[in-house]
Amino acid sequence: MNVLVTGGAGYIGGHMVLALRDAGHNPVVFDNLSTGFRWSVPEGVPLVVGDVGDHELVLRTLQSHQIDAIAHFAAKLVVPESVADPLGYYLNNTVKSRTLMAAAVAAGVEKFVFSSTAAVYGNASDKPLGEDAPLAPLSPYGSSKQLTEVMLRDVAAAHGMRYVTLRYFNVAGADPALRHGQCTENATHLIKVAIQTALGLRPHMEIFGTDYPTPDGTCIRDYIHVTDLIAAHVLALEHLDRGGESMVVNCGYGHGYSVSEVIETVRKVSGKPVEARFGSRRPGDPVTIVADSGRIRSRLGWEPRLDDLATIVEHSLRWESMLRERNLKL
Ligand SMILES: NC(=O)c1ccc[n+]([C@@H]2O[C@H](COP(=O)([O-])OP(=O)(O)OC[C@H]3O[C@@H](n4cnc5c(N)ncnc54)[C@H](O)[C@@H]3O)[C@@H](O)[C@H]2O)c1
Ligand SMILES: O=c1ccn([C@@H]2O[C@H](COP(=O)(O)OP(=O)(O)O[C@H]3O[C@H](CO)[C@@H](O)[C@H](O)[C@H]3O)[C@@H](O)[C@H]2O)c(=O)[nH]1
Known part of the structure; x- marks a missing residue:
């Protein structure tokens, strides 16, 4: 085609x-x-x-x-x-x-x-x-x-x-062979922001809202x-x-992680500290969004292969590190 x-x-x-x-x-x-x-x-x-x-x-x-x-x-x-x-x-x-x-x-x-x-x-x-x-x-x-x-x-x-x-x-994540990844300037997406903080490209990051009705008070995403x-x-x-x-x-995969859990995974995978300050809620943010992915699996025969938060973070981290090595300011 x-x-x-x-x-x-x-x-x-x-x-x-x-x-x-x-x-x-x-x-x-x-x-x-x-x-x-x-x-x-x-x-x-x-x-x-x-x-x-x-x-x-x-x-x-x-x-x-x-x-x-x-x-x-x-x-x-x-x-x-x-x-x-x-x-x-x-x-x-x-x-x-x-x-x-x-x-x-x-x-x-x-x-x-x-x-x-x-x-x-x-x-x-x-x-x-x-x-x-x-x-x-x-x-x-x-x-x-x-x-x-x-x-x-x-x-x-x-x-x-x-x-x-x-x-x-x-x-989130990047091509496992690192042919492509997220290059957004002034990124706002959680995983990219947390990784940039781990790599020392941002002095700290903010958690937008810690008083949501979830087990640890932060928003949940799939x-x-x-x-x-x-x-x-x-x-x-x-x-x-x-x-x-x-x-x-x-x-989506059908299970979610809180903002705090994502940041903790970035700390573990990178082996670096991530300073995360508690901030106020961000406008337009829903509390929890997790997919029921039954339809795509049954109708299109879709089978995820990389359903693991640590793997997603690891691929994003490798991509971000490569951008830095090449001195691409993104
Ligand atoms: N990143 C996410 O988590 C996410 C989640 C849900 C949906 N989406 C959707 O996925 C799509 C791609 O997002 P992405 O993360 O790759 O963002 P991105 O900003 O990297 O890519 C968007 C691309 O569209 C181009 N573009 C924007 N407006 C255009 C226009 N009017 N004419 C021609 N080109 C235009 C931009 O230059 C850019 O290359 C979007 O439709 C977005 O809504 C993304
Ligand atoms: O520095 C940050 C960045 C994000 N968050 C929180 O992390 C969660 C995820 O935020 P983000 O990564 O910005 O994604 P969303 O706002 O959930 O939106 C993404 O996911 C949506 C689908 O769920 C898509 O429609 C959007 O395009 C895409 O940007 C939210 O609770 C944010 O408040 C923080 O606490 N600190």
Whole structure:
């Protein structure tokens, strides 16, 4: 398949590019490089620098590369930033996704894989969340993705498109062969922040809220290794290619760790101290989000291979250390 990977110069999309090549498909990266990096696109993979909101350029790219499927990763994704700038998030994540879908319809692209998020669920109970749980996002980021999910469902029904929407829980880790990893500048994600603190790149870090109704008072998340997550995307594309029906699936392991447990794991794996100060709650944070991952396992045959927090931390640590050795200030 010729696959347009929007956001393919970013963290998760970059792993998709590698996995598509490994599986014998042809990725084409479409990215505006707002948070992605030109150098992260492997040699030989076409890179179109542009915005998914540019209808003409997207359409031309779909046609000239004879694209069979779109994997749509391009988005802004920092929860507190979305609380401060909802209009920016609805524009980039929702309005521009509409433009992308319109170009897909115009070019006759029939297969679409979409990066959604567990942030669409909001504050659920402490039970693992199934896909049919009520959607009640707590942040404009989550709402921007929910709206796009709805739009994709309706566009697909009207225009003979089939899709898989993947709701990611918390993604972390790096390619085990260190071909790619998280490069976000001024990172806000917990595991990356804790590792940067262990490596002495930050003097200390903050735990956002210690008074949540959880056993140790800190929020609980379901951390999934990026390599397992991307394996699910390749399965999703191949499912669509076989004529499989549209679906929404959760991507998580089905068990969660608290913020304090994650920081403790970073201390153990790195053998370094991590100074973590207690701070106040961060706006838009749900208490607990853990996936019920039964559907993706049964319908796509997905079997995680790296379901272990220490392994996730170890791969992230190796990647971060390599960035430092190469003096890449990310
Ligand atoms: N990282 C996580 O834990 C997580 C969790 C749930 C969902 N997601 C979703 O996964 C996807 C990828 O996230 P990531 O962690 O790789 O982030 P990232 O910032 O590394 O990658 C996003 C990429 O999209 C590009 N981009 C953004 N807006 C664009 C636009 N309008 N046009 C063209 N390119 C654009 C950026 O330059 C970047 O390369 C996003 O859709 C995000 O919502 C991520
Ligand atoms: O310096 C930090 C960073 C984070 N946290 C906490 O750690 C948890 C995880 O935070 P973070 O790594 O920022 O991820 P989330 O806010 O849970 O969001 C991620 O996971 C969501 C799915 O669950 C995705 O939708 C988002 O795109 C992705 O950023 C939260 O309780 C944060 O308050 C801290 O205490 N200190």
